Amino acid sequence: MPGSFKTEAIVLRSIRYGEADRVLHLYTAERGRVGAVAKGVRRVKSRLGGRLEPLSRVRLVLHQGRGELCTISQADTVQAHAGLRERRGSLERATQACEAVLRLLDSTEPNLPAYNLLCHELALLDSSADASRRAQALAFRLKLLLAAGFAPELASCASCGEAEHLGGFSPSAGGIVCVGCEAGSFPLGEEAHRYLVTALARPLAEAPEAPELALSQADRAIAETVEYHAHVRLRRVA
Numbered sequence: 101m102p103g104s105f106k107t108e109a110i111v112l113r114s115i116r117y118g119e120a121d122r123v124l125h126l127y128t129a130e131r132g133r134v135g136a137v138a139k140g141v142r143r144v145k146s147r148l149g150g151r152l153e154p155l156s157r158v159r160l161v162l163h164q165g166r167g168e169l170c171t172i173s174q175a176d177t178v179q180a181h182a183g184l185r186e187r188r189g190s191l192e193r194a195t196q197a198c199e200a201v202l203r204l205l206d207s208t209e210p211n212l213p214a215y216n217l218l219c220h221e222l223a224l225l226d227s228s229a230d231a232s233r234r235a236q237a238l239a240f241r242l243k244l245l246l247a248a249g250f251a252p253e254l255a256s257c258a259s260c261g262e263a264e265h266l267g268g269f270s271p272s273a274g275g276i277v278c279v280g281c282e283a284g285s286f287p288l289g290e291e292a293h294r295y296l297v298t299a300l301a302r303p304l305a306e307a308p309e310a311p312e313l314a315l316s317q318a319d320r321a322i323a324e325t326v327e328y329h330a331h332v333r334l335r336r337v338a
């Protein structure tokens with residue numbers, strides 16, 4: 101329906117368009133994924149320009165015309181995340197987080213838990229260099245899977261329900277599996293299992309630590325779950 105609407109959004113990606121415009125991929129609080137044109141923002145005197153950088157959290161007024169893309173008529177900064185832009189590690193993690201949202205959540209259905217999670221992750225990365233740890237980045241990704249409806253089964257064997265003798269992870273079964281059901285699975289050690297369970301249970305800011313091998317197994321479990329069930333490839337979290 102044509103008309104104007106207000107929403108908060110994170111700028112996921114910005115692409116040059118025409119002579120002075122940009123096309124923005126937005127993740128909004130109220131309408132999920134939205135594509136929008138920001139007209140004239142590459143001109144020096146643009147009133148919107150500096151506010152619409154990728155990774156920024158903004159309050160927008162958008163106009164929905166007949167085309168696929170909305171037009172941005174007003175933008176106010178909620179959080180520019182200037183701190184994370186000064187640290188390469190934090191900037192890379194923030195870009196990865198936006199990339200994961202871009203690939204995993206392409207619907208115009210609102211998903212407030214996913215929106216809030218992304219805002220929270222960017223705020224953490226902005227406030228502390230420590231938030232760019234691999235264990236923290238994986239915790240974000242795991243919680244994003246949960247928000248998107250793809251959380252793996254971690255309590256008991258995803259194939260038969262057995263609660264003991266667990267040791268593998270099967271992307272096709274959708275979670276951890278027992279020795280009897282391990283066909284098509286890869287090894288997932290006790291520490292990786294504990295990491296996944298704890299990371300899901302704790303607040304994002306309190307992501308648990310784990311040895312590198314355990315984090316690599318957790319990373320693989322997350323990435324292959326998304327590949328199998330959402331048909332989306334995510335770059336591994338190194």
Ligand SMILES: [Zn+2]
Nearest residue numbers: 257260278281
């Ligand atoms: Zn089983």
